[in-house]
Amino acid sequence: MKPNITRDLLYSVARHSNWREGSMEAKLRSTNIYASTRDWASFVRLLLLGTGAGFVVAGIVFFFAYNWADMHKFVKLGLLEVLILLLACAILFSKLSTGIKNMLLTGSALLVGVLFAVFGQIYQTGANAYDFFMGWTACIALWVVVSRFPPLWLIFLALANTTLMLYAQQVAVHWPFAVLLDLLFIVNASAVVVWEALTLKGKISALSRWFPRVVCLAAVTAITISMIANIFDSFQQDWGLCFLLVVAGYTAGMWHGRRTHDLFYLSVIPFSGIVVAASFIARLVEFAPELMVLLACLFVIGSTTLLVRHIIHTNHKWHGQ
Structure with a gap:
């Protein structure tokens, strides 16, 4: 089995040997730990492509807003449908790189939302806001699953979370606030579990570590607020359901x-x-407000200090420093 060469491993070897600095730097570049000129060029190209795609979609939105009164309704819908079809043909039949195709697919997913917004504005469907986001989410779900492109997954999850929040505000008005937060935790935590499982199976690049971390932060934030709401409302918000979710979710997270x-x-x-x-x-x-502030501050300072020391110790233990 090929050893997993990391930056920390190379630094540890260099400290306990006579390895020269120039040789170490060459090894770091050859093992792709340091980004090469080609890597930076690829990053800049994708960054500019993504920025350009975002500006194009924004330009399309402003185009319809500015010329709304002068365009026939079939022209409005037809232009958007033709744009989506052209992007789909470019993705399916062109020989562009996978990165560019993923960017085009992300642009198509955004245009689907613009199409639904234009349709709703023309015919005044009277639908609730959650209907719009739910339809948008459902229509791009297959693209998201097929592409496995982190930015598109992030857009999809943002739409799913928005749909759930608007549904709670417009339809399920009887839901306690903590129940909504529990559902948001379930949605986002499930996405993290799926992504991590696919990563361990090698079906998703391990370099896309930012995506599960961003989604995990959203999930942890939601369930933390839910627990706090239950504590200050005598566990009447969701009758302690959030704590059961925490036991399962946090145990799995720590184990992973x-x-x-x-x-x-x-x-x-x-x-x-x-x-x-x-x-x-x-x-x-x-x-006793004064005592409350004192005890809470002392606890936060002490526990955070212990946590940081434990993390540093664990990092040293894992990387042999």
Whole structure:
């Protein structure tokens, strides 16, 4: 089996040998730990392409807004449908690189939302806002699954979260606030589990680590606020359901973090626990505001210090420093 050569491993070897700095730098570049000129050129190309695609979609939106009164309704719908078809043909039949095709697919997904917005404005369907986002989410779901492109997945999850929040505001008005947060946690945590499972199976590049971390932050934030709401409302928000979700979700996250040596999960999850514990302390001594602030501050300072020391120790242990 080929060893996993990391930056920390090379630094450790260099400290305990007579390896010269120039040779070490050459090794770091040859193992793709340092980005090469070609890597930077590829990054800049994709960045400019993504920025250009975003400006094009924004230009299309402003084009319809400015010329709305002078265009026939069939022209409005036809232009958008033709644009989506042209992008689909370019994705399917051209010999463009996978990165460019993914960018075009992301642009197509955004144009689907513009098409639905134009249709709703023309015919005044009277639908709720959640209907618009739900239809948009459903229509691009297949593209998202096929592409496995992190930015498109992020857009998809943003639409799904928006749909759920608008549904709670417009239809399920009887839902307690914590129940909505619990559902947001389930949606985002499920996405993280699926992405991590596909990554372990080698079906998704391990370089896309930013996506599960961003989504995990959204999930942890939602469930943390839910627990705090339950603490200050005597567990009447969702009758403690959030704590059951936390036991399952946080246990899985800590196990995965230790199994894959990922310090992100070992940092975010305990910090969420610190926030919840500080809220519980504040709830217990809310009758004495000065004492509440003192105890909560001391607890946060002490627990955060211990957490940071543990993370540093774990990092040294894993990387042999």
